Amino acid sequence: MNKNKASVTVQLDDAAFSLKRPADFSWLSSIGRVFQAFSQNDSGNISFGVDTGKEKLFIKAAGLETLESVCTPQEAVENLKAAMEVYEDIRHPALIRLRRHYPVGNLYVAEFGWAEGDCLHDHWNFDYYEAQPEVVPPARRFKELPVEKRLDACRTLFSFLEETARAGYVAVDLYDASILYDFKRGRTTICDIDLFRKTPLVNTAGEGYYGSERFKAPEEYILGAAVDERTNVFTLGALLFSFFGNFTPAERQRCYDEKRFVSIAAFSAGWEEAVRQGT
Template identity: 35%
Template sequence: MLLTTNSIQQAPPIYLRSIGEIFAVFDQQDSGNLSYGVTVDGQRYFVKTAGDPADTNPYLDHAGRVELLRNGVRLTQSCDHAVLCQLHNVIESPAGPLLVYEWVTGELLGVPRAQRGNPASAYQRFRALPGEEILLVLDQVYDLHRRLAALGWVACDLYDGCLLYDFATKKIRVMDLDTYHQGPFTNTMGRMFGSSRFMAP
């Protein structure tokens, strides 16, 4: 049902609970997006939404968040690459689209500043890997971006919070590229999204 439904009338969490089990909620995003880990018919999925339309705290209003999700769909559908998380379906709802992705095993390499020094964090454990293993990951991330550049996509807001790494299988996955632009663009928003650690001066 999650993979074949095109539209719903319920709020996303009500719909998701009606067809499966929500086992994780990701509700601490600066973007205002609200995402879910969902089990349906024994399979796990990651479902991303634009969050509560009434939430005015994020930088972008709800319409802006919806447009970024649609942009993420365009990017994912335009580029077939092994490290990109696979998009299975898009379901329209009164609260905007639900993007149904595969569930990926791994740990987010981006961690809050206060945890960056913790040797148990994924961030520090990744930094402690042998150089050859890190270079293999970088090669894959660079290869994805060569492919995206060839398709006309300009990277924006790429940082370690976009990277999921499975330490057991040594596989990297890239996600959350919703702010990438198709072709050159003019900055009309002032300070762009992203951490100053990764931004050009």
């Protein structure tokens, strides 16, 4: 969080977070007890964990004046509305499940079923990890898991991205912060696909195209370039690199240049063959 920005602290049940200005959360309190809030992102959304007494929900709200947003509240609302079709079109057991979505005054709200797990890039906790070096972050815990457990997580991602391609979408802005891992159950969940886009798709923003620099493909820096399933192959390859080791930029680039498959299905087949051969 940028501490130089003027802000107010909001306390809702067990969760505290900051906004630029106060807001009415009576609509949220009417749903249940708020036990967690996620406000430190640049999308303009704030997400909440809410216990209704019967079940837990993950509730995403757009239209509030957040501290880290790179868009206006109105743009955040339009973006979240547009994302609802994506969650309805892509059906996969590893994807967080959309329950319903609706306006609340100037806000727009999406309700999902709650998924247990730890985010594999929980950037909002980085200051805490730095101050408490004895605490092991989820990303490091994941990399320390037995290989077979990590391979199971990879198979989930392959399966999900194959379904994404079948549905006619490109996985724009998919990265490790989009992934939850439940260490107790060994379950992988994809929790954020808001920026996935239908094909055909071209890069309309040049170098400023959506996505984490750690996972963006070359075409995601080039104005007018096609963004397609091969882009998904690159993104998944970068994720797999992060799951299984540390590689130099030159090593990564050589693999991307020489071994980028034409589809996720082809990548999956090649991956499984390499696993069988023990390479």
